[in-house]
Amino acid sequence: MFAARAVFAAGQRRAFSASARNLSKVTVLGAAGGIGQPLSLLLKMNPRVTELALYDIRGGPGVAADVSHVNTKSTVTGYEPTPEGLASALKGSDVVVIPAGVPRKPGMTRDDLFNTNASIVRDLAKAAAESCPEANLLIIANPVNSTVPICAEVFKARGVYNPKRLFGVTTLDVVRASRFVSEIKGTDPKDENITVVGGHSGVTIVPLFSQSKHPDLSSNDKLVNRVQFGGDEVVKAKDGAGSATLSMAMAGARMTDAVLRAAQGEKGVVEPSFIDSPLYKDQGIDFFASKVELGPNGVEKIFPVGDVDAAEEKLLEACLVDLKKNIAKGVSFVAANPAK
Template sequence: MGRKKVTIVGSGNVGATTAHWIAAKELADVVLLDVIEGVPQGKGLDLLEAMPIEKRDCSIIGTNEYADTKDSDVVVITAGIARKPGMSRDDLLNTNFKIMSDVVSKVVAQSPNTILVIVSNPLDAMAQTAFKQAGLPRERVIGMAGVLDSARFRTFIADELKVSVENVTAFVLGGHGDTMVPLSRYSTVAGIPITELIPADRLKELETRTANGGAEIVKHLKTGSAYYAPSAAATEMVEAILKDKKKILPCAAYLQGEYGISGLYVGVPCKLGAKGLEQIIEIKLTADEQAALNRSADAVKELCSVIGMA
């Protein structure tokens, strides 16, 4: 058994930082792929030269050739244009649709048994695109959104209550965007529901801040979007798959009747292991929560229709 192999498509901030986290955890050998000549090679070599200091044995290469990605266990796709201030995730739709379609066909040709983790925005529509274009079973095409959204929610809850982030579990369902559904009822601090600890009006503010978490960072940065937390979130999913952890994480998955939704990528609790998506966990929702999830699904469906992927 050689080391596992992970390809990251896109060597911008999210892709390169994902490579960094994966190498730092010694999870796999990494191939950093980009269309731009020199950038993945330079970043890959730089990261490789950090390994003796970090005492980690993994090979990292940068490339412009899909042939180098052959037989990847997992492929993380971050390629696409990033958001700028005033842009919604949806403004990226048509450009990133073309990029995603091209990338997926080339990746799957080299690694037919791979598991795809989709990070490009608008997330749910890009996961839907990857799934339809790849011809892989739904278990092997998963979108990264909920891990990031719930991490943002956990950050705000921990800060509000001045407790360790380790004590906070948060739950976020739905599409990755303004319609996401932070579920406070299922979010806990050391097992105690946060609805018992934070007044309802204040909780609403934290939920709203979570839904706008990406835009808040874009506004600060002005020339790009978040990448430390998104890449850490993608890495948590990759780790769960490579180590067969059976870890339950909120991810975008292709629903076939779960939560009353069919034929669409929407964020739900997923068990991740060596086969990819191993189970979708269905939890009971209140009428209001279900209505919010349906609204979120409708927003995703609308985007998918625009690119002919609904």
């Protein structure tokens, strides 16, 4: 209990310090990858980011040199792929974004990525827990339903777990939903506020069209399927050359911006995220994606799922079955393969 209070108090001090200075260091782990490069560029263009730290197992300094020429005020540093380089990249960071990992190929599910990406995320989480335990940790590396619990277990093992600062980035699901709806309805995507809950893979992605301006769309099975499996559409179109990188980078940049806006004092910042959530803990599901209000200390408020129609109720039932397995897989991995 004392350790938890100490972490919380330290987080409060750090949030106040970052807000008072209006300075924000953002670290990208996996900065030279398909998501990492466009994400780094978008973050360089964000005026709320004053220091950008880029790390990867290869190519980090090169990406940093390239991005550093963009004429915005923030500084950019690339770090060597050594334990010391990783620690330096993380030290003093306010937000750590982890897009590291291998991309999907045609025929692969996000779970197929597990064996490779689980170890990568575990080791990066260990480094973050040691070098910047108070930072907001944004996980993009798939499968998010399992990698977020992996991070939680690593932080717990080191006594620095703060559930308010761990986020699975599910922003792309609502981005896709709003875009797909706009295509059907002939509207501007920015005017389409679609709630998406659950997780971040396949049937665990549950769009709640009944809560939008177009409740009729909840019976549109083709649309629901497209939101749930939009990533497969990109993997197939790229014909083995990668997965959703550019749209995911945009989603990661949007989520990072939301966290920074809230940290710097903006009120009413709401984004979806896969977090340690009380919504379905009574069913043994410790993580769930829903709308989250952000604040200086991370998660400020977790919004309930709300009213759903009969079709969405069935989608939620299927979601929870898979989600429970995905979460357990991440927890079991760390138990069997603890970070050294």
